[in-house]
Amino acid sequence: MTDMLTFDAEAARSLERTYRTPDVVAQRRIVLDTLALRPGERVLDIGCGPGLLAAESAAVVGARGHVIGVDKSESMLTLARSRAVVPGGGKVDLRRAAADHLPCAERSVDVAVSTQVLEYVADVAGALAEIHRVLVPGGRVAVLDTDWDSLVWHCTDRPRMTRMLAAWDRHLADPHLPRTLLRALRRAGFEAASPLVIPLLNVGYRHDTYSAGLIDIVASYVVGRDGLTDDEIVAWSNDLRGLGDDYFFSLNRYLFTATKRP
Template sequence: MTDMLTFGTEEARRIERTYRTPDVIRQRRIVLDTLALQPGEKVVDIGCGPGLLAAEMAAEVGTQGHVIGIDVSDSMLTLARSRADVESGGIVDLHRATADQLPCADNSIDAAVSTQVLEYVEDVAGALAEVHRVLVPGGRLAVLDTDWDSLVWHCTDRPRMARILAEWDRHLADPYLPRTLLRTLRQAGFDAGPPRVIPLLNVGYQSNTFSACLIDTVASYVVGRDGLTANEAAAWSHDLATLGEDYFFSLNRYLFIATKR
């Protein structure tokens, strides 16, 4: 049973701040370099969020290219549209849509990207079948997701941390998706090799890091779940933020590159 994280206006802006941290900026650069977009290509961003990746892809495909961004959150799309109007030169189209119903014709897309999205999807095989439908033969797909079992997060109260992280796992359909994704990609008609590991490592507390931003998201989500109170969530947040040089966070993300047969 899952209780998905939803993205209202406050949550969307919190995620946008996270996406602007050096950790996630580096992650986007790796995804873009690996996808190797070419001028004039047509690309779809599945779960575009606040639109930073879509805007950067628009710069790579140029004015002869086309970027389609989809998301299920109206708040995310509002942020993405404001960014697209300013940064994309009009070549980014944004739609409210799900991963299993892409607003694209058959065999019409050169490349697709899904970052931190499929772990929220109940029917991953169905979503990959939809990506396979819209890609041209030989089209590329980049998928990046987290295995939350790889999380190492230092604290002074381990039982409290365990309770909070157990509830946090419930915000996803599959918090351990990467370990089964290679087989699912191949079964969906893609050629894919082993993924690249992208670690997120924060040592010493700094506010402008992925994990520091994540603290607020986790604390907000867990209140009221498994009896966790606002005071407990605040105490957990304070504990982490005051560890100073002893602060330690490590999490693995996995980047898969696949091609349509």
């Protein structure tokens, strides 16, 4: 059973910090390079979060371009508004909406992008149908999601880690979405290419990494779930941070690209 993450102001800021780590900055650069945005294009960022990708997209499409960022979380949109004005860039229009009910007219955008969003959506087919609806013929889409079975996280207490991650999986509608996403894109009417894998690798504990920030996010989410006690959660966090040079974290994300058939 799914029990989705919710983002109050504090949780939104915590996630924003992970988005600013070198790991995720590099990931965002790969996504932007893959999108190959052009001046004047209309871009839809689905699940825009704190607005970093939306702002960077606006800088690329320029003053003649237009970026629409949608997110279900008002706390996330508040952060995104702080970077919605991009000097020399396109207009950034932020709207509160879900991935499967996009507030855009049919055939109104050139490019759609969704990073770490569809794995939270129960109706992926419906979300892809919405993306297909709003794209112009020949429009492009990029979707990035994680298969959480790819996670390798070193610890000194494997049974406790197993319990923590089993509880964490409950925050997603599908923690293994990439396995079926290529077929789903094709069924939705897209010409889909083979995906690209983007690994996140942290070796040696450092506070300015994606996984260091993830420790607090996981710990906050699993409180009171699956019989995990506060002491167990604190011990899990301390164990990881105490590994020092022996710290090891690896996780695979998969970037799918597709085109709406003319």
